Amino acid sequence: MRQSVLASLAAALLWASLALLLLPAGQSASGSDPLPAPTREPEAAATTESSAPPASELCAAPAEPAAFDTGCQLAVLTEDGVVRMDLERYLTGVLLAEMPVSFGREALKAQAVASRTYTLSRCRNPRHTEAAVCTDSHCCQAWRDPAEAEPEARAQAEAAVRDTDGLVLLYQGRLIDATFFSCSGGRTEDAAAVWGSELPYLKAVESPGEEDAAHYTDELRVSLADFQAKLEALDHEVQLSGDPCAWAEAVQYTAGGGVASVTLGGRAFRGTALRKAFGLRSTAFSLSLSADGVVFTTRGNGHRVGMSQYGAAAMARAGNDFETILKWYYSGVELARAEE
Numbered sequence: 001m002r003q004s005v006l007a008s009l010a011a012a013l014l015w016a017s018l019a020l021l022l023l024p025a026g027q028s029a030s031g032s033d034p035l036p037a038p039t040r041e042p043e044a045a046a047t048t049e050s051s052a053p054p055a056s057e058l059c060a061a062p063a064e065p066a067a068f069d070t071g072c073q074l075a076v077l078t079e080d081g082v083v084r085m086d087l088e089r090y091l092t093g094v095l096l097a098e099m100p101v102s103f104g105r106e107a108l109k110a111q112a113v114a115s116r117t118y119t120l121s122r123c124r125n126p127r128h129t130e131a132a133v134c135t136d137s138h139c140c141q142a143w144r145d146p147a148e149a150e151p152e153a154r155a156q157a158e159a160a161v162r163d164t165d166g167l168v169l170l171y172q173g174r175l176i177d178a179t180f181f182s183c184s185g186g187r188t189e190d191a192a193a194v195w196g197s198e199l200p201y202l203k204a205v206e207s208p209g210e211e212d213a214a215h216y217t218d219e220l221r222v223s224l225a226d227f228q229a230k231l232e233a234l235d236h237e238v239q240l241s242g243d244p245c246a247w248a249e250a251v252q253y254t255a256g257g258g259v260a261s262v263t264l265g266g267r268a269f270r271g272t273a274l275r276k277a278f279g280l281r282s283t284a285f286s287l288s289l290s291a292d293g294v295v296f297t298t299r300g301n302g303h304r305v306g307m308s309q310y311g312a313a314a315m316a317r318a319g320n321d322f323e324t325i326l327k328w329y330y331s332g333v334e335l336a337r338a339e340e
């Protein structure tokens, strides 16, 4: 960290105050991808090894608050190894990888704030010993080198980051776990329904206008043999015999319209477990069983907790600004400058 003593002291003070705002290592990253990629399940938060350098060395806070993002240096684990870059360049690359610029300026600004909030949380609780974040979308956030992007797209992504310089989302004074995903299918999900722990700002909300998303609804066909094999792997006591139409019994739903659990062959299966076992796009699904096989019909794409990217695009098209979008998807949060 090449900083003057004064700058280092200022950074230390800033991070000491920021530490009060930061959550302990929470749910993983974004589950986001508006592009036709598989949905992402947050992975278990990695524990930080004791040999890890202090967070202040992975993410040096700015000495000049007027331009928070350009003053914040970040260690990013890329395919080419650890690269140090400022937060503005990192977030511009995240936007280019996570959201098409066609989603609109206010949606891009909402994504920039959500991604900045997520990044600063990771700076405090890094998953990697040598970097604050990585560029693997399944672990942290996707990233694309802005230098390789088409100039007009790069300019729009960069503008969204600059227009929201230093802005983050807080809940009761702490940085939130700003999860996001591609498409909810009409309603987002409670954090507790997916990850088991309640977060007051990650509650199910309506998310209209997503119908043009590539995977708003989808179908997955599975043979009876595959269906049986996967369920038996999940629970060896499951009894699947006789008429397949009678295999499915009671279904319980979550607040966000996902499957909390479904009883199949006399055993209860969690929607999240079925999503993982069958690679379903979301836990919001219905099942159709017949002698010909099983058809899952899914709504949405992703874990459906937090901000829907297609929903943000719809709200932007309807004339909402980025703050309205963020406060819609993250209940009870406030928008604030990170250094305050």
Ligand SMILES: [Zn+2]
Pocket (backbone or CB within 6 Å): 127, 128, 133, 134, 135, 136, 139, 140, 141
């Ligand atoms: Zn990572």
